[in-house]
Amino acid sequence: MIFQNVKDVFNVLFEAVSEGVIVVDKTQHIVAANQSAESMFGYTDNDLIGKHLDTLIPKPYRANHQSHVDGFMKQQKKRQMGKGRDLYGAHKDGNSFPVEAGLNPLQINGEDYVMALVIDISVRKKQEEELQELNNELERKVIARTEQLSETVEELKLANQKRDIEIQKRIEAQNKISNALKKEKELNDLKTKFLSLVSHEFKTPLSGILTSAMLLSKYKLEEQQNRRDKHIKIITDKVHYLNNILNDFLSIEKLETGKVSYKFSNFMLTKVVDEVIYNANMLLKEGQVIKYPENIDGLFLYQDEKIVELALGNLVHNAIKYSPEHSEISIQITQDESITTFKVIDEGMGIPEKDQEQIFNRYFRSENALLIQGTGIGLNIVKSHLNNLGGEISFSSAEEKGSTFVIKIPNKAKE
Known part of the structure; x- marks a missing residue:
């Protein structure tokens, strides 16, 4: 039989291949499948031979599958299936699992066939999903950490602002203290100068007044009038001078208190x-x-x-x-x-x-x-x-x- 001869040919070609190998004719019926493919889809002992390829395709994907096969048969070029989209196989127990498949057109005894190399990528898919989840978790952590850092930065900004304000207050306080000390020193200097002034400027005129007053009492004769007039003038001038000093002090007090x-x-x-x-x-x-x-x-x-x-x-x-x-x-x-x-x-x-x-x-x-x-x-x-x-x-x-x-x-x- 041709069927048997074809199978013999296929057994020679792929029985030892570790990937799942499935061969279908132009009607999409399976004419050969190696042991790896049967094990992958949950079948044994040539259970897949003669079955339609839809048997291995989950129901949600069967509707579009025929158009893809027709396009491939027209082009008759080797290619990877499902490029840019996920592929799934239907296990005998009804579950679906992710696969990768490469298609290769063949011609044996004038008949067209397609050989599919199928790989179960469940483990890899799971690892990818786990990796994606890890990436998502890392991204969430990065976002959370970024938010925390942003909050920390804002807190640092506020802390710096408060620190700057505190430093400014300290500088102002130090300036006030410095100014107060400076004013106190100036005041002490003024007091010292004032006491020196009073001691000298008041003592000297008062001594002159006292001396002239004492001498006046001695000049009692009429011919001594000139001497009396001289000391009266001295007393008058000294009193006038002291009066001017007192007026100056009063002027200072009025100017300082704003009472002028x-x-x-x-x-x-x-x-x-x-x-x-x-x-x-x-x-x-x-x-x-x-x-x-x-x-x-x-x-x-x-x-x-x-x-x-x-x-x-x-x-x-x-x-x-x-x-x-x-x-x-x-x-x-x-x-x-x-x-x-x-x-x-x-x-x-x-x-x-x-x-x-x-x-x-x-x-x-x-x-x-x-x-x-x-x-x-x-x-x-x-x-x-x-x-x-x-x-x-x-x-x-x-x-x-x-x-x-x-x-x-x-x-x-x-x-």
Whole structure:
């Protein structure tokens, strides 16, 4: 029989092959199957011979199988089945299992056949599924860990922000402490200077007053009137000096506490200048002269008249005090649409360059003026008042050549 001859041929070709080998004719009936194929699908003793190939195909896949076979028979080319999709075989017990299959067209005795090499990939599929599950689990863990890391990063950001805020607070606290210590040191320095000032500036005039008072009691004769007048003048001058110091202290206290109030009015500059020069004339040293400012008739200011007089008077008195005999003190005044400028120029001892930056500090006195009577608070008071009134004070000076102090103040105060 042809069938028997074909089988004999196939037995020679594939019986020893470990993969499952199934041969079907053009009607898709199985004409040969090796032992590996029978064992794979649960059959024995040539049970598969003569059965239709659908026997080995799960029912859900049978509908499309015929069209695939027809296409393959037309092309008659060797190929892999199910490329790009999963293939399943039907076990005799009704279960399905994953397979791979390669198709090979054959011609024996003029008849067309197809040989299929089938491999059970259940173990590999299970391993792939397990690997996929492991990958999925790893991916889930990565996602979870990423979320945890993101949360940790956010927590670190918040912690860093809190740390930065804490550091900033500490820096601010340290700055406050540092500033407080600095202010305390400055206050202690001011107290020391104040006590030194009181000790010197009050003690000396008081001693002079006491001495003159004692001497006055001895000059009882009429011809001693000149001596009495001399000591009365000394007492008057000393009392006037002490009164000025006390007024300066009161001015400082008012400026620091903000209790100072200004009284604005419209006044002629000549009135202030005349008053300042009148008071200064009593302080002039021998041969000293004050040069009156030119072209100030008709100039007015709307400011606090007493403060302007105080500022100009302080500069003129300092010029007299720190200038030698037979020298000139010049007052110059100019006015434009908004600002009035006062200049007081002397030929005095000048201010050492190293002391100039501190000249407006309270109680500060330059090194070359320590032996001359003074408190070191006048310029500080003047500067504070001018700042309050929108003005400013500056100077230029050279030691042994004199100084020029400049005051600039608005023509009209802002009330």
